[in-house]
Amino acid sequence: MKQLSTVHKYFWKYRYRFSIGIIFVVLSNYFAVLAPEITGYVVNKVQEHLPGGKPVHGKESYNGIVMLFIKWVQQMDFAKLVLICSITILVLALLRGFFMFVMRQTLIVMSRHIEYDMKNEVYTHYQKLDAGFFKSHRTGDLMNRIAEDVSRVRMYTGPAIMYFVNLVSLIGMCMVNMFSKDLNLSLIVLSPLPLLAITIYFVNITIHRKSERVQSLLSDLTTNAQESYSGVRVIKSFVQENAMLRFFKNNSEAYRKNAVGLAKTEAIYFPSMTLLVGLSTLLTIFIGGKMAIDDPQKVGIIVEFVIYINMLTWPVTAIGSVASIIQRAAASQKRLNEFLHTEPAIKSADSKDETPLSGNIVFDNVSFTYFNTGIKALKNFSLSIKEGEKVLILGRTGSGKSTLAQLLLRFYDPDEGNITIGGKDLRAIPLQHLRDNISFVPQDVFLFSDTVSRNIAFGLTTDPSEEKIYKAAQNAAIHNEINGLQNGYATMVGERGVTLSGGQKQRISIARALIKDPDIMIFDDCLSAVDAKTENQIINNLYTILGKRTAILITHRIFTVLKFDQVIIIEDGSIIEQGTHEELLALNGYYAELYQIQTNQETIS
Template sequence: MKELSVLNKYFWKYRYRFILGFLFITASNYFAVMSPQVFRYVVGKLQETLPGPHPEAGSQKVNDAILAHFFNWMDHFPYGKMVLVCSIVIIVLALIRGLFMFFMRQTIIVMSRHIEYDQKNEVYNHYQKLDAGFYKTHSTGDLMNRMAEDVSRVRMYTGPAIMYFINLTTLIALCLINMLQQDVKLTLIVISPLPILAITIYFLNINIHKKSTRVQALLSDLTTNAQESFSGIRVIKSYVQEKAILGFFKKSSEDYRRNAVGLAKMEAVYFPSMNLIIGLSTLITVLIGCQIVLHDTTKVGLIVEFVIYILLLIFPVSAIGWVASMTQRAAASQKRLNEFLQQEPAIKDKAETKPAALDGDILFEHVSFTYKNTGIKAMKDFNLRVKKGEKVLILGKTGSGKSTVAHLLLRSFDPDQGNIYVKGVNIKDMPVKELRHNISYVPQDVFLFSDTIANNISFGLSERASDERIHAAAASASIHSEILELQNGYETMVGERGVMLSGGQKQRVSIARALIKEPELMLFDDCLSAVDAKTENQIISHLNKYLSDKTALIITHRIFTVFSFDQIIIIEDGEITERGTHESLMKSGGYYAELYKKQITEA
């Protein structure tokens, strides 16, 4: 219950539904325990018509005021009419009980659906707050499984488990109270198997909890395996690896099946064992009752009442195992959820923040950074100043650390050493949302959502832009004419991750998405690798005009000869090895000059 205690905030939020549900359950069970007392009364009255000893007047204890008045009223009726009226009363009691059970489900189960809705939103919202480093160490399948499968199992606790626990608690309490008031000795004999049941449940639940945790972890692995296979289906097919991938999936599926079957077998012990114990209680009641009746025939009504009580207790006592199983599974799932919910994002706002103003200088001051998940040192004592309106080209080989400049400026990560300033203000002191809102970023790994082209271009805005604005951004990215050639134009669905478009088209849609924001600072991270030279020159020409009054950092592994840069830096192993303008770097004859000559020769 320690893991599940975090759900108390939801029970408090929906406390009125919870309280009403508790009252409806209690009312339902109150009318349920009335029926055995009516049966006892009828049997006792009918026994008066038979030869032999009769129950003494007033020997039948009735502690319920309503039933006491009803029985006093019925004493004046002839036997035939009395049996008819009592039969109708028993039916009415069953109907009233059913009505309250309906209200019980309408409150408790509906409450659990509200909690499920709130919890999924909480988990999803927390996922969005977590930093990029978190997503480098956790698979998408595991994240999806925790939000879907684990939350659903927790709902089984907040709904059915809670409902049946209250139901069995109140019904057992009401039955035992009435039974003890009638015959303490017989009651103790009848319920004697229940401690055995409790011990059985205790030991089974320990193993169920362990197995349930294992099963959930294996389900996450299985979901991850499937998700990666579907996402990479084109690669799988192109390398003819369907059989190998199926083998991996079968192995994961077999591990899950074996553990799930083991859990199911253990849970299967519950119901037979409980039915056995309930059957023993019923048998003991009948046997003891027969012995009592043989010595005292006036106790026939009492034995009938006790047998009905035992029949009433069959479902609630058998539900103990079910409730315990659901609670254990929910605890295992909630523990997995808590691991993420209790994880604080590495990137978050300070208590006091300053407004983000990106219209001034950008300064990297002695910045060093190491990726924690790999241990790769991406930046070493990095220093860079970018003035307002400057265009900076950042060149470097693959793995040199040039993309890390964009990640640190966006605060996807924070540097291990040194600081980054914008207009003299440390970006750690700025609100993260405002900082990113003022930056347009075109990542190296382009991602498009399964939506229309127009909505993908408008993604960074608070609402969809006008058609004219979307078309202008697309034209600046040299994709407008190609979009118009599509059957549905800008309303074309791009498919999952933009699968309906070519690599170059996806890159240009991503550039249009960045341009339409009209920010003060733009970051382009190797975003033209999939376009041909002619299209590249068109885009660069458009960008040259568009970025005339903006600050821009263009990160790439090749030189754009038609673009005029205020400064060019060369990064190697996280350090700046060359810095200057095109003319000065050509004179120095270093890496930049060699790359430029090679590129011109190839052209």
């Protein structure tokens, strides 16, 4: 219950529905326990009308409402009394059924509301977590926690609570009536219950441990399936279908064995409950039978006890399923709490200042190491970019170019040094405001399974006009190709843009950045899949679009079409060359060598 205490805030949120549901549960059981007393009263009346029968005393032990009912019917003739009692028992059954219906409608529906709130809470928290978190956690595991684990917890907030209140109230009412009728017989009949409690205690410990293991294996299985679906083209191209199937079967087999082991453990509950309830029934009939032989007036009480014991069969049996549901829910909530209690490494500033970001961008002795790999991407890196400048950043793969963009967007914070925009430390700028003012085209393009137009307009808070979308696509040199698609801008691009080529996806991603119209634009090697002619067209368009905006173009190629205010060469996280195009050619270093190689290749082409 320690893990599940996190969920109890929802019971307060839905306290009215929760309270009314409990009242319905109690009312349902109240009408249920009246029937055995009326039945016992009818049996006593039958005893009186048998040859040699004697009046049965002890009516004062009946329930208050039953006593009023008895006073009403006791003056009737025998046939009419039996008829009225039979109709009353039927009405009580109907009332119990009605309150059981509204009980489920109240509590089970409440659990669905809680499930909705929990999924939103988990999803919202996922979005607050930093980029480093998602690098160290698998997508399949995250999906399993928000789907399967939340569903397990819902079973606790709805069915488990309902069954628990039901069994507590029914057992309590039955025991009150039983003790009021015959204390000794009640103690004998209920004597197997301590054995039941001991069984539940030990089995619960095992179920909790196995539930955690099963949920962990299910996450592995989900991850395996998700990666296989996403990478199906790679699997097919390398003819690894059988190998992946074996891998999936191994994971599936491990899950199956542990799930079956858990099911076997849970199966101990039901025969144990049935055995103990059956033992109570046998004791009632055996001991009660002997009592009825000695005193025929106790036949009505024995009949009541037999009915009570049979009424307790389901609630007592439900103890096992309720305990199992709670243990599974606790194991799942523990997994959810691991993420819900994880604080994001990148936290937004409390400031509400939303003035436009402008001014110089300064990297001051910045050092950064990726914690999950230990790779030191930047070492005492310093760079000043004036407002409105166009900067080209060049370097080999792994030199630290992309890290600059991720630090500027605060996907990560530097280990040492500071980054400022217009003299403001990035940590003092609210995250949403910072990222609203920067357009970023990542190296790894991601398109959502939606229409082309909605992918282009993704970064906007309001729906743009068609003309604005068309203009952004034209500037990204993709407008004509979109019109050539089957449904034009309304074409669904498929998961991760699977229906489009690499170059088309990159240009749609560029259009997405352009339509945002920000103060700062960052392009991270976003033209690698584009041919030379289209590349020049996009660069020429950018020359006009960028205007007075600050722009950073990260690449491994030199673009001579666009005049850059600075060209930065990075090697092993440090600047090795810096200057304008002409200045770097005059140095006759890395940049000049790269320019010469690229020029020769273009001449040959």
